[in-house]
Amino acid sequence: MSSHGIKNPNGGVNMRHVIEPPDPNEHLLERIFSRRNMRKAWKRVKANKGAAGVDGISVEEFPEWLYDRWEGIRESLLDGAYKPLPVLRVEIPKPDGGTRPLGIPTILDRLLQQAISQVMVPIFDPGFSESSFGFRPGRSAHNAVRKVQEYIREGYSTAVDMDLSKFFDTVNHDALMHRVSRKIRDKRLLCLIGKYLRAGVVIGGRLQKTRKGVPQGGPLSPLLANIILDDLDKELERRGHKFVRYADDFVILVKSQSAGERVMLSVKRFLERKLKLKVNEKKSSVGPTDHTTFLGFTFKGNKVRWSDKAFKEFKRRIKRLTGRSWFVSMEHRLWKLAQYIRGWMNYYGISDYYRPIPLLDQWLRRRLRMCYWKQWRYARTKVRNLLRLGTKLKTAIYVAISRKGYWRLARTL
Numbered sequence: 001m002s003s004h005g006i007k008n009p010n011g012g013v014n015m016r017h018v019i020e021p022p023d024p025n026e027h028l029l030e031r032i033f034s035r036r037n038m039r040k041a042w043k044r045v046k047a048n049k050g051a052a053g054v055d056g057i058s059v060e061e062f063p064e065w066l067y068d069r070w071e072g073i074r075e076s077l078l079d080g081a082y083k084p085l086p087v088l089r090v091e092i093p094k095p096d097g098g099t100r101p102l103g104i105p106t107i108l109d110r111l112l113q114q115a116i117s118q119v120m121v122p123i124f125d126p127g128f129s130e131s132s133f134g135f136r137p138g139r140s141a142h143n144a145v146r147k148v149q150e151y152i153r154e155g156y157s158t159a160v161d162m163d164l165s166k167f168f169d170t171v172n173h174d175a176l177m178h179r180v181s182r183k184i185r186d187k188r189l190l191c192l193i194g195k196y197l198r199a200g201v202v203i204g205g206r207l208q209k210t211r212k213g214v215p216q217g218g219p220l221s222p223l224l225a226n227i228i229l230d231d232l233d234k235e236l237e238r239r240g241h242k243f244v245r246y247a248d249d250f251v252i253l254v255k256s257q258s259a260g261e262r263v264m265l266s267v268k269r270f271l272e273r274k275l276k277l278k279v280n281e282k283k284s285s286v287g288p289t290d291h292t293t294f295l296g297f298t299f300k301g302n303k304v305r306w307s308d309k310a311f312k313e314f315k316r317r318i319k320r321l322t323g324r325s326w327f328v329s330m331e332h333r334l335w336k337l338a339q340y341i342r343g344w345m346n347y348y349g350i351s352d353y354y355r356p357i358p359l360l361d362q363w364l365r366r367r368l369r370m371c372y373w374k375q376w377r378y379a380r381t382k383v384r385n386l387l388r389l390g391t392k393l394k395t396a397i398y399v400a401i402s403r404k405g406y407w408r409l410a411r412t413l
Contacts, residue, residue, distance in 0.1 A: 028186040032119045033074050033112075041115040045107065045219075053106030054088045054202050062107040073108070080188055084109050086200035086207055087215045101169065103201060103215025113196065113220040116189070120223060123183050128226060129233035134247035135222035141295045142350050144246045148253065149304055151242045152289050156253035158260045159292040162267065163283035167248035168221065169213040172276035173197050176214070176228045196220065222247065228275060235270055244294070251294050260286035296348070305353030314344055315360075322367040324374045333371060 031037065045059070052058045057065055066073075076082040087103035094100050105113065125136055133144035173194070181190055200207050201215065214221045225247055236243045236252065241263065243252040252267070254260045264286050271277045285291075289299045296310040306314075320326070321337050376382045379400040386396035 028119055028184065028189050029078055029192075032115050032189070033077055037115050037118055038111070041111055041118060044114050045111050050110070051088075051090075051104055053104050053109065054085050055106045055108075057107055059107055062111075066108070077112070077192070078188070080191055082192065082195075084112075084196050084199040086202050087217065089201045089203045089215075101216065103217040105215075105218050109196070109199075110219060113218050116193070117220050117223050120184070120220075124223065124227060124230075127183075128230055129237060129245070131237070131243050132226060132230070132233055132245045134245065134249075135226065141246055141347070144244050145295055145297050145304060145350065147244045148251060148289075148294055149299060149302065151244075151253040152299055153302055154242075156242050156255055157289055158254045158257055159287065159289045159294075160252040160254060160260045160263050160267070161285050161287075161292055161294070162250060162252070162264065163280040164248045164271070165278040165280035167277065168216045168225065170277060171214045171225070171228060172212055175276050176224060179227050179231065180224070193220070193224075231275060232267075232271065235274075236267070246295055249295060251292065253289070257286060297351070300353075303352040305351045306348045310348065311356070314348075318364060318367070322364075322371055324370065330372065330375060334368075 049059055073082065085106050085108075087105050087109075090102050090104060091099035092102050121137065128136065131147070133139045133141065133147070176197070177190065177194060180193060184190055196218070197214065198210055200209050202208075214224050229245065229248065232250075233243075233245060241252050241254070243250060252260075252263055254263055264284065268279045268284075271279060290301070292299060293307045293309065296307055297304050298307045299305075317340060318337070321333065321340060326333070372385075373382070376385055382400035383393075383396045386399065387393065391399075
């Protein structure tokens, strides 16, 4: 509160006329679309690459396209005239055989959303729950998994595993904007966020209106998801529950089956009444933590290991990358393979379970030998390469002219 005010006739300051300091969250658009913040946003968007949106402009083409247009776009943003383009809906394959909808904004809208997110995150993030780990600075899925493991070690042996039914597609716009407006006073920014929520989606060339939902794929979506689900976090904290949430994936840890069933019913009621979100009862369950899968990991006693589903998906991808029908050079194949394995191990490397690794290594080497054998193609080439590897001439000729299948021969090479 400012010390400046209007003095009354009796001396002193008339507190009714004290000048309040300006709210820093009332004039955010100027900060968001400042040159410094926009440059930072562009670096992020450029690094993430990604496909073009409905306008067809790629990341590479975008700087030249924007050069003569930015001043006009910025002016329209500040005076409230800007209208975002709809997102392009694509279906991304899921490991279980289904698909996940992804909304691809234009590069311009991606840039603007990233700029908005960079200013809004420092406003909202400090108030988020310590039990929330998804899409937050300095937090990761590994932190979330270790937190679950910590609760299990403390004796919380029953998991309430709740699945929100099509969360990103069903977020209530009014409920979300009400929560955003708690900390954002700039009405222009609130209006712009509302426009993004209602921008529509193009599916198969046709525009569909969006009366609910937050499209997955935009830089602003993770923050908006955390904002609406923060009310859930606060409610669970108020009740004294042990829980871990990563975006819309969360698990509550209790000490008995009966307690878990009571928690399931009461939390389901809260989600549906207060946040207008539905729980997928078929995918939600209460049971021992040994039967729980969270972020691709399972928990066996005090140990963390990758889930069977994650391991099956790993082998499926390896089979595809080492498939005989993929006609690429071995150099490219090995590069893609190393890239995938490195990424998988960076994520699942925190597992305490390594028993399958030796057998997996043997299986992978055999698949690579099969790829080499397929690529060498002719008997003469096979003999020559086998001799280079130190194989005896008689053995090299015998193997090269064999009619056994690639997979069988890969076992003997």
